[in-house]
Amino acid sequence: DAGVIQSPRHEVTEMGQEVTLRCKPISGHDYLFWYRQTMMRGLELLIYFNNNVPIDDSGMPEDRFSAKMPNASFSTLKIQPSEPRDSAVYFCASSLSSGVSAYGYTFGSGTRLTVV
Amino acid sequence: DAKTTQPPSMDCAEGRAANLPCNHSTISGNEYVYWYRQIHSQGPQYIIHGLKNNETNEMASLIITEDRKSSTLILPHATLRDTAVYYCIVRAMNTGFQKLVFGTGTRLLVSP
Numbered sequence: 001d002a003g004v005i006q007s008p009r010h011e012v013t014e015m016g017q018e019v020t021l022r023c024k025p026i027s028g029h030d031y032l033f034w035y036r037q038t039m040m041r042g043l044e045l046l047i048y049f050n051n052n053v054p055i056d057d058s059g060m061p062e063d064r065f066s067a068k069m070p071n072a073s074f075s076t077l078k079i080q081p082s083e084p085r086d087s088a089v090y091f092c093a094s095s096l097s098s099g100v101s102a103y104g105y106t107f108g109s110g111t112r113l114t115v116v
Numbered sequence: 117d118a119k120t121t122q123p124p125s126m127d128c129a130e131g132r133a134a135n136l137p138c139n140h141s142t143i144s145g146n147e148y149v150y151w152y153r154q155i156h157s158q159g160p161q162y163i164i165h166g167l168k169n170n171e172t173n174e175m176a177s178l179i180i181t182e183d184r185k186s187s188t189l190i191l192p193h194a195t196l197r198d199t200a201v202y203y204c205i206v207r208a209m210n211t212g213f214q215k216l217v218f219g220t221g222t223r224l225l226v227s228p
Contacts, residue, residue: 004159033215033216035218042218042219042220043160043218045215045216045217048215056215091159091160093159093160104150104152104162104165104216105152105160105162105216106162107158107159107160107161108159109158109159110157110158110159
C-alpha cells in the first residue's frame with residue numbers, strides 16, 4: 001500500500017481564493033482525519049469521518065472550512081475564501097476502528113498551504 | 117483524554133540510548149499510552165503503545181510504571197535520523213472510538 005496520499009504537497013494562493021486539499025486514505029481504513037499544524041497551535045484535529053460520515057467537526061475553525069468524503073477512497077478539505085491566517089501544514093490520516101489498532105493512525109505527508 | 121506532560125526538549129549523543137519521559141498522573145484504567153514522532157516536514161509516525169506491561173518493537177521500548185502515572189520511551193541506540201518531536205498521548209480504547217489529541221511533545225536532538 002502506498003500509504004495515505006495527499007495532494008498537492010505545496011499550495012500558494014492569494015487571499016480570497018478557494019483552496020481544495022485532497023486525501024486518499026489507506027484502503028480498508030474506515031476512519032479519516034484532517035489535522036492542521038502551525039507553530040503557534042501545534043497539531044489540531046479539524047474533523048474526522050467514520051465510514052464516509054462526518055462524526056466530529058468541532059475543530060473546524062469557521063464556516064470558511066468544509067470537508068467532504070464522497071467515498072471510502074477520497075476526501076477533500078476546502079477553504080473558501082482563504083485568508084493568510086489559514087497558512088499551515090494540513091495533514092490527513094486514516095485508521096482502522098477495530099479495537100486497539102496495532103499501528104494507530106497513518107498520516108500522509110501533508111499539504112503546506114501558504115495564503116498571501 | 118488524560119493530560120500528559122513532557123519536557124520540551126532533550127539532547128542525546130548518537131549511539132547512546134535516548135530516554136524520553138512522560139507524566140500522565142491522571143490516566144484512567146482503560147487508557148493506553150501511545151507514542152508518535154514527527155520528523156521535520158513529515159507527518160507524525162506511530163512508534164509504540166501499551167496499557168500496563170512494558171512493550172518492545174523494532175523501533176523502541178516503552179516502560180510504564182506500576183502505578184501507570186508515568187512512562188518512558190527508550191530508543192536504545194539513537195541515530196541522527198531519530199531527531200524529531202516525540203509525542204506521548206493517552207487514549208481510551210474501550211469506550212468507543214477516541215480521537216488522538218497531540219500535545220506539544222519533546223523535541224529530541226541527536227548529535228554526532
